Amino acid sequence: MDSTQTFRATPLSRIADPSREASLARLEALAHLLDSAFLIPGINRRVGLEALIGLVPVVGDLVGLVISSYIVGEARRLGAPRWLLGRMALNVAFDGAIGIVPLAGDLFDAAFKANIRNVRLLRRWMERSGGVRPNEIEGTAVRIDG
Template structure:
């Protein structure tokens, strides 16, 4: 496990050195892409995609760290001077108390980043803490410290460190092995870093239609309603129901004669 983390650490730092982007000025949460519409190409801003192959936990943490780092360091723009600043610079203007709040915010960001599967490599974790210490120390210098805080952007630096690490981790998970950049040797991805198929993150949180579609069930067969027979076709009353009581008649006469009885009506 330690060997695997060291290899991922080397590859992540190598990726940051290889890319010519500035890790303290590029937006870690959003990116500009070319979109073609009606034969014209336009620039559109969108959320940066999550590397394919990460677990839901790692993807969730990466999105959270990216978004918070952007809000704290680059959430607002200045049209007059052409630079961006965030809540970290605004809160840092308050003497002592502002610097303490800014420190707690940055430490909370590192704590969230360290909850990825398998944890963070020690060197990357130390680099994140160092960025915060430098930012916190310069904040005590009046005026100059606030300007340094605007341009140093410790949270953005830490977000790019996490992004580089998880990008290399996702690549290793897709390939099923880690390759040491120094020796070229390959080792199997440790079980602590492996991701179950059902725990993989779906891009931008959109699940497949097969998972979202409800199960189809066969509708129950409803028996047809019984239609009552018309009255004209009703069978004649049975003889048992038309038979009169022996010894009585509707005409008032007793069969075989005899005195009239009122009950015969």
């Protein structure tokens, strides 16, 4: 090694933080509970608590909106950029606005799954920024027969 080479330390913000991964895991579990925790027999469709809560007129939709907003708030706490928070907020607002419509809104809410979308967006951003380890390995698998 010659004396002109310098080494730069990896910034702490780029190292996967176990507490950030734990927060993301909790958000993924919450999103699953809200959007796809239960299987409807016969039609093999998954729905979550938010769709069931949304069956209660107005109050159920507001409760679902507040819980979905919690995920956006946690994304802010985790350092998500404004553009990502805006996209997540639009998903929540769209879900809430359509969800207010009786019956059709509830069917839409069961299909749109805004919380899972938002947590997936957050995970992708956190993986790209180095905040968490990738959930999936990117690449191509090649079978080698020996």
